[in-house]
Amino acid sequence: MDAAFLAQLVVNGLVIGMIYALLAMGLSLIFGVLEIVNFAHGDFYMLGAMAAGLALGTLGFGYWPTVAAVTLASAGAGLVLYEALLTTLRAHSFERSILLTLGVSMVLQNGAIYLFTATPRIVESEYGVASVGIGDVTVTLVRLFAIGIAAAAFVLLWLVLYRTRIGQAMRAIAQSREAALMVGIRPRQVARLAVILGIALAGVAGAALAPVYTVHPTMGVLLVFKTFAIIIIGGLGSLAGAAITAVALGVVESLIGGFSSVVLQDAFAFLAMIAVLLLRPQGLFGRGVRV
């Protein structure tokens, strides 16, 4: 085993782990504030990637304008999702929220297959396959940018949550809905922002990964299910837990893929989740059992 190969695997794992983290934090945010598990989360990631492909390929946008445009468009999609559908859900309608968002997912995914076919397509940016070498490790620029974009998104999210009043309100609702209502927090406004942020994170993840991997209508399916596993392992509602678990999972998967079997690579998240549920049901970073 040589060190360069190991380092290469770790870097590749970091890229995918950061993307997992973007999705997991969005899901976790929406779950924490609205108690909704968004089954369509992976499809907004897919839409982000498809839109990035469209902007980079057909419209001839540059890489950075594409990322900015897709982020804004995803935020808009989040607003529409919230105002059109999620506002109809009352509290304690967990199963209804799953079925509603599952319906949205079926429409988006199969609609995309119908319009664009299921064929994976390659998206190229102006950076192509240009890469930089750090020691023995070679990293393409678009992978580095993906890590950078994810890191920037984390910082922005942290600033919103911990340095603004509405972010404080968001954390308050996630902590205790009743107490938050009592001190006069308006849940609708906060919920709207949570969904907009969550979907924007999913969209930007798609845009960042589009030039790294291929883009196709079902690219979000396995990813979103892994993200569910991540937020269960990290502890439902724990943002930091979700982020740490996501990055760790990306690296572990990459190492398994390099040294062991591809089967185990994809199955690992689910096996880990079942193990965590049996041994520590509140999750690795959970505060306590929520029933």
Add this chain to the structure above:
Amino acid sequence: MRRPAAVAVTLLAAAALVLPPLAGASGYAVTVGISFLAFAVLATGLNLVYGYIGLLSFAQVAFWAIGAYSAALLVVERGWAFLPAVAAGGLLALAAGIVVSYAALRLSRHSFAIVTLSFALLSQLVARDWVELTRGPAGIPGLPAPILLLPGLGAVAIDTPVAFYWLMLAYAVVALAFVHRLVRSRIGRTMLAIRLDEALAQAQGIDPLRYKLLAIGLSALLSGIAGGIFVFHLTIVDPSILDFYYTETMLIMVIVGGRGSFWGVLAAAAVFAVVPEALRAAPELRMVLYGAVLVAAMLAFPEGVGGWLRRRRVARWRRLA
């Protein structure tokens, strides 16, 4: 169901199930009939778990596939006869159901949905990637026609769509009759009580876990056997037996039919097995339509059409009283 109208509907339904194959319906129509019967069992299994006891399970398709793969492998690799192989497949699905739900029920309803979903995905990965066990993406083609020893008829080869239709019909009637007895019994009422208010049910001295395991185990057994029979009709089992399409279709049937409504779900199974065939739409468009139906149902009829009818009936009684 003692009113004349109900008797008439039942007779009509029975005639619709029995007469067309006797009158020489096309092979295509019989195939649609077989898939309706399989979906009737699957949707009723999901109805037992989600409709009666209130657990949203995504693992049903995995139970169906475990039954399908086990039966196929036992027949092809071990040379078992059809019936014992299908029964063993059902029992394996039952065992998987108990183990998975025991783990999934540890935390909450929230984690139950996610864990059962992960179990279905794990099964997909095993079917596709564990080539030594499941033969991977190519699956197991060329399943032999089952041979049944029927009293009075001797050995009968089930090798035509019509013969498979009768076999599936016989199984579906037995399975559904059993579920019907169960949900109309004290056990069924207890399950509904747990769905409506688990804490109150516990206060009455009911142990919800036992009833949950019973509902999931039974639905896994019934789905597993249905899967075993169904793949011998297809003559091949491959990872597509785990397609998310089955889960989505089952869910649509239970939601539109009304969770906890035995006949409503059967009616919805008939509608959603036949209508898409009649529309002959592209499969993607059909799933877009299903998704839209699911969203619309969640917005307009959260308790399904069956629940909506029931609410209207209750409202009428209240007016009369």
